[in-house]
Amino acid sequence: MSHVVTEACINCKYTECVDACPADCFYEGPNMLVIDPQACVDCGMCVSACPVDAIVPENRVPADQLEFIAFNASMSGTLWPSIVKSKARMPDADHWAKIPQKRHVLTPPSVGPGVDLGSSNDTGR
Numbered sequence: 001m002s003h004v005v006t007e008a009c010i011n012c013k014y015t016e017c018v019d020a021c022p023a024d025c026f027y028e029g030p031n032m033l034v035i036d037p038q039a040c041v042d043c044g045m046c047v048s049a050c051p052v053d054a055i056v057p058e059n060r061v062p063a064d065q066l067e068f069i070a071f072n073a074s075m076s077g078t079l080w081p082s083i084v085k086s087k088a089r090m091p092d093a094d095h096w097a098k099i100p101q102k103r104h105v106l107t108p109p110s111v112g113p114g115v116d117l118g119s120s121n122d123t124g125r
């Protein structure tokens with residue numbers, strides 16, 4: 001099992017989770033982080049570190065977030081670079097933290113082999 005970064009991270013990327021991780025599991029996209037399921041040791045340290053509760057154990061991922069299991073696996077380790085130290089949050093992080101449906105602004109959208117995150121009509125504004 002692994003832990004999974006879900007939709008809540010998009011456009012927030014507070015990155016506190018990175019400093020909490022003892023196994024350097026995180027990879028960074030333009031507006032979201034993901035966890036490498038091969039590296040994750042399931043310690044759970046990152047869960048409480050995330051201000052927006054974006055990280056959940058794989059076996060507790062909500063039904064509407066299941067696509068993010070494959071997305072984390074797909075983007076980590078190959079397509080996105082490793083991040084091992086926290087950095088400044090995204091400029092509008094506090095605004096986007098209040099918006100639950102924002103996968104339509106994920107950059108790049110619906111990427112990764114066999115991964116379709118779908119879309120939402122919520123503009124976020």
Ligand code: SF4
Binds near residue numbers: 008014016018
């Ligand atoms: S702390 Fe939460 S919002 Fe910030 S990068 Fe990690 S998972 Fe994303």
Ligand code: SF4
Binds near residue numbers: 022039041047
């Ligand atoms: S559960 Fe532990 S090992 Fe896995 S990503 Fe979170 S902090 Fe890292």
